[in-house]
Amino acid sequence: MQFPRAHLILIFVLSLGLTAFxxxxxxxxxxxxxxxxxxxxxxxxxxxxxxxDTAIEEAALQTGEVNxxxxxxxxxxxxxxxxxxxxxxxxxxxxxxxxFKRHGLSPTDVYAVSNAQPLGKRLRSIFPGHELxxxxxxxxxxxxxxxxxxxxxxxxxxxEGKLFTSHQVTAEPDRILAYxxxxxxxxxxxxxxxxxxxxxxxxRLAQIFQWDVDFVLDIRPGDAFxxxxxxxxxxxxxxxxxxxxxxxxxxxxxxxxxxxxTDDAGDKDYFSPNGTSMRKAFLRAPVEFSRISSNFNLRRxxxxxxxxxxxxxxxxAAPRGTPILAAGDGRVTRASRTKxxxxxxxxxxxxxxxxKYLHLSKFGRGIKSGAKVQxxxxxxxxxxxxxxxxAHLHYEFLVNGVHQNPRTVxxxxxxxxxxxxxxxxxxxxxxxAAKLDTYKTQVAVALAR
Ligand SMILES: [Zn+2]
Numbered sequence: 001m002q003f004p005r006a007h008l009i010l011i012f013v014l015s016l017g018l019t020a021f022x023x024x025x026x027x028x029x030x031x032x033x034x035x036x037x038x039x040x041x042x043x044x045x046x047x048x049x050x051x052x053d054t055a056i057e058e059a060a061l062q063t064g065e066v067n068x069x070x071x072x073x074x075x076x077x078x079x080x081x082x083x084x085x086x087x088x089x090x091x092x093x094x095x096x097x098x099x100f101k102r103h104g105l106s107p108t109d110v111y112a113v114s115n116a117q118p119l120g121k122r123l124r125s126i127f128p129g130h131e132l133x134x135x136x137x138x139x140x141x142x143x144x145x146x147x148x149x150x151x152x153x154x155x156x157x158x159x160e161g162k163l164f165t166s167h168q169v170t171a172e173p174d175r176i177l178a179y180x181x182x183x184x185x186x187x188x189x190x191x192x193x194x195x196x197x198x199x200x201x202x203x204r205l206a207q208i209f210q211w212d213v214d215f216v217l218d219i220r221p222g223d224a225f226x227x228x229x230x231x232x233x234x235x236x237x238x239x240x241x242x243x244x245x246x247x248x249x250x251x252x253x254x255x256x257x258x259x260x261x262t263d264d265a266g267d268k269d270y271f272s273p274n275g276t277s278m279r280k281a282f283l284r285a286p287v288e289f290s291r292i293s294s295n296f297n298l299r300r301x302x303x304x305x306x307x308x309x310x311x312x313x314x315x316x317a318a319p320r321g322t323p324i325l326a327a328g329d330g331r332v333t334r335a336s337r338t339k340x341x342x343x344x345x346x347x348x349x350x351x352x353x354x355x356k357y358l359h360l361s362k363f364g365r366g367i368k369s370g371a372k373v374q375x376x377x378x379x380x381x382x383x384x385x386x387x388x389x390x391a392h393l394h395y396e397f398l399v400n401g402v403h404q405n406p407r408t409v410x411x412x413x414x415x416x417x418x419x420x421x422x423x424x425x426x427x428x429x430x431x432x433a434a435k436l437d438t439y440k441t442q443v444a445v446a447l448a449r
Pocket of ligand 1 (some may be wrong): 313314315393394395
């Protein structure tokens with residue numbers, strides 16, 4: 001570690017104090033402590049569970065109680081108590097008719113419920129393991145059917161005369177803050193898996209930083225990430241992942257931080273702690289990096305004609321068929337084929353910028369001269385057409401007609417936080433920057449032991 005030992009000991013002692021305080025506070029408040037993201041306090045991860053390569057599992061200790069049986073805000077009023085409720089699980093091979101028959105209900109009921117508007121059709125494909133609740137009145141007449149179609153979703157069918165009506169209720173999950181940390185030695189995906197991140201979360205993490213970090217060419221051993229995200233629970237059961245709330249990515253010694261912020265209009269996006277957007281006018285790497293295995297990361301293709309013509313672009317070695325993305329918003333000025341270039345695309349971005357993509361196996365849908373494209377849109381697929389020895393994307397970036405290195409050229413920023421929102425943003429960002437700092441300290445302390 002780079003910290004002097006004395007500092008580490010000091011941090012350790014301070015953290016112990018903090019832990020004691022946190023636990024004292026939790027005990028004190030536990031009666032009325034609702035578990036949501038804002039109220040979550042991270043506890044110090046158990047050092048014994050840490051492996052050397054810092055994949056910290058379950059750093060989010062679940063402290064306090066998890067809410068159970070939350071009544072959704074827009075739930076149907078509870079069924080009258082005199083109704084008898086019968087809960088039953090869908091069995092393999094079941095259908096509504098079989099289930100109703102088992103419970104002494106008639107084909108007329110099956111017909112009425114499965115033709116309920118607008119959700120009757122949904123009962124024609126019900127899944128084993130899902131739960132149905134049947135409500136019958138004193139006379140045994142079927143009055144209501146609830147079908148738990150997903151961990152948070154319930155379809156409700158209610159009798160109205162001879163017919164049934166239906167609507168869907170979605171429960172609000174409990175959100176619990178979780179932390180993960182990983183250090184990369186070969187690939188982001190390997191490091192993420194070791195740290196316990198799903199591929200989907202890893203993709204989302206990389207997408208947050210895709211304007212600052214070239215995840216194909218610029219990832220190096222020792223690069224690291226710290227990520228704070230939500231785990232969603234309903235009735236004490238894990239039901240999925242929520243948002244990444246804050247993250248730090250360390251790339252070749254550069255620390256990039258992003259904080260999720262919801263503005264007054266309700267739009268969510270990631271910003272650096274000082275309020276600049278994580279989005280930039282151009283992606284750092286115009287290829288879908290998730291498809292590129294670690295083997296490809298550090299290898300470059302040597303162009304056939306390097307000695308006779310200057311190489312003015314960047315080559316991304318990638319498997320044939322890897323999607324190529326428009327680096328920025330713009331208009332296609334050429335989608336054509338020549339002997340040296342193979343299939344190639346040229347995009348004009350405003351007045352100043354032009355990007356070129358060569359050796360494509362094929363073009364993206366609708367990509368032709370004059371087509372408007374958006375940043376991140378697939379404009380073609382990696383191939384080896386033209387003068388290419390192996391499948392790769394040759395990418396060029398021109399500013400005012402002059403070739404520039406897209407990985408080092410300074411680029412225009414997207415809209416920062418509106419000044420009217422700055423005070424609220426600053427407060428929010430400070431809170432999450434502090435959470436990241438605390439977590440990083442915990443990681444450092446745990447590793448130093
Ligand atoms: Zn090239």
